Amino acid sequence: MTERSCVFCGGRGEKEELLRWVVAGNALFPDWTQKLEGRAIYTHFDMKCVCGIYGAKKALSAFEKCDSFGVPQEKILDFVRTQAEKSSDYYFAICRRSGVLLKGQNLIADEADKGTSFDSLVFASDASAKTVRELEKKTGLQGVKTVFSKKRLGEEFDGRDVSVFALKPSKQSGKLMFYMNLLNNFTSGDI
Numbered sequence: 607m608t609e610r611s612c613v614f615c616g617g618r619g620e621k622e623e624l625l626r627w628v629v630a631g632n633a634l635f636p637d638w639t640q641k642l643e644g645r646a647i648y649t650h651f652d653m654k655c656v657c658g659i660y661g662a663k664k665a666l667s668a669f670e671k672c673d674s675f676g677v678p679q680e681k682i683l684d685f686v687r688t689q690a691e692k693s694s695d696y697y698f699a700i701c702r703r704s705g706v707l708l709k710g711q712n713l714i715a716d717e718a719d720k721g722t723s724f725d726s727l728v729f730a731s732d733a734s735a736k737t738v739r740e741l742e743k744k745t746g747l748q749g750v751k752t753v754f755s756k757k758r759l760g761e762e763f764d765g766r767d768v769s770v771f772a773l774k775p776s777k778q779s780g781k782l783m784f785y786m787n788l789l790n791n792f793t794s795g796d797i
């Protein structure tokens with residue numbers, strides 16, 4: 607596990623779970639996929655630290671020839687939200703293709719009855735309390751509510767509303783949950 611410190615609050619975190627920032631031209635940019643070359647600094651992926659870097663003098667002075675931010679402060683939350691949504695979509699597709707993602711109350715309940723174990727249970731923001739209660743009981747998991755509505759979740763599939771999906775344990779499931787949680791943290795209200 608590779609750890610890095612957050613340039614704003616000084617706390618440590620696993621590199622993959624932090625936001626990486628690198629210099630391109632004379633500006634500091636968020637490097638979403640952590641693939642750009644060069645020296646980097648990191649922040650936590652919470653609003654306080656992502657916004658805080660804009661006021662942290664040592665952020666820009668850590669680099670030679672860096673005098674501005676590539677994404678203006680008023681756009682950074684939108685930037686994170688948009689990227690988190692893209693990454694969620696990407697891992698959604700991978701999880702579907704690899705069969706670790708199952709959707710729909712009946713299918714998940716049937717699989718749970720057959721002994722399939724899941725490690726995440728994810729509900730649409732407008733899923734009914736009854737659906738949540740029944741499936742949590744059936745799977746023994748505490749469900750997570752996303753900012754995605756049934757309609758928006760359905761767009762990840764065949765366009766029909768989806769109120770719930772479940773993930774079997776896998777690296778890709780972990781990634782999907784990471785980005786969905788990120789999206790939840792950076793979004794107010796349903797989407």
Ligand SMILES: [Zn+2]
Pocket residue numbers: 612613614615616617649650655
């Ligand atoms: Zn921090």
